[in-house]
Amino acid sequence: AQTKLIQNEKMATLGVLSAGVAHEINNPLNFIKGGVDGLLPIVSELEKKDKNLAKFVKIINEGVKRANAIVKGLGKFSRQTDSTIETCDIHRILEDCLLILHGTMKNNIEIERDFCSEQLIVTGNEGKLHQAFLNILANAQQAIVGNGKIAIITTVNDESCQIKITDTGVGMSEEHMTRVGEPFFTTKGPGEGTGLGMAITISIIEEHQGGLSLDSVESQGSTFTISLPLKVS
Numbered sequence: 615a616q617t618k619l620i621q622n623e624k625m626a627t628l629g630v631l632s633a634g635v636a637h638e639i640n641n642p643l644n645f646i647k648g649g650v651d652g653l654l655p656i657v658s659e660l661e662k663k664d665k666n667l668a669k670f671v672k673i674i675n676e677g678v679k680r681a682n683a684i685v686k687g688l689g690k691f692s693r694q695t696d697s698t699i700e701t702c703d704i705h706r707i708l709e710d711c712l713l714i715l716h717g718t719m720k721n722n723i724e725i726e727r728d729f730c731s732e733q734l735i736v737t738g739n740e741g742k743l744h745q746a747f748l749n750i751l752a753n754a755q756q757a758i759v760g761n762g763k764i765a766i767i768t769t770v771n772d773e774s775c776q777i778k779i780t781d782t783g784v785g786m787s788e789e790h791m792t793r794v795g796e797p798f799f800t801t802k803g804p805g806e807g808t809g810l811g812m813a814i815t816i817s818i819i820e821e822h823q824g825g826l827s828l829d830s831v832e833s834q835g836s837t838f839t840i841s842l843p844l845k846v847s
């Protein structure tokens with residue numbers, strides 16, 4: 615099955631709205647964080663007084679960390695941040711992403727690079743493209759249970775380049791595929807996923823006048839194909 619991942623109006627509106635709410639929540643969240651940070655160093659003393667007190671502090675701390683991750687994710691989604699436009703080398707960005715992932719990569723995952731010989735130069739924001747590729751690669755990594763492979767294949771035609779990221783992970787049903795990119799849609803456990811990664815990725819690719827499509831077969835794996843217009847020289 616194949617589906618084109620687009621950010622529809624509902625998603626865009628939901629994203630902007632949630633980003634606004636997240637911004638407002640950030641302030642009181644920082645109060646809570648300050649309070650918990652003050653309590654954490656004396657947790658062992660609290661434990662002596664009452665076992666439950668220390669437990670509650672830890673629970674609050676976990677909640678604050680999770681809320682922080684969501685607020686940060688929504689901040690990125692609202693894309694009010696960096697709007698620098700520069701010349702981006704796609705192969706270099708992909709190599710940088712792989713370097714970052716290497717640190718968390720389980721050694722049961724084989725990485726295959728099949729980069730075309732041409733230099734792929736795109737006009738856009740390097741940090742955002744980096745974020746978009748990294749989100750897809752991190753999902754690919756997390757989708758693999760046991761042994762598996764992630765392949766990154768790049769190709770080029772006259773005006774655009776394609777970046778294909780394939781994993782031999784758990785794959786997705788057709789219903790599941792249509793929900794990828796919907797803000798807050800996640801199948802990962804609490805604390806593991808915010809369901810914002812692909813929403814951010816789609817909005818970045820669209821900002822670069824590109825496209826993203828998804829092919830997936832349940833229990834076989836998934837392929838995300840990004841296409842981006844090349845810089846006109």
Ligand code: ADP
Nearest residue numbers: 753754757800801802807808809810811812836
């Ligand atoms: P998160 O990673 O926080 O869950 P994402 O927006 O990045 O949020 O992904 C949303 C959901 O899409 C994931 O929870 C997962 O169910 C599904 N998904 C994304 N990429 C893959 C993949 N390569 N293989 C299987 N499922 C995937």
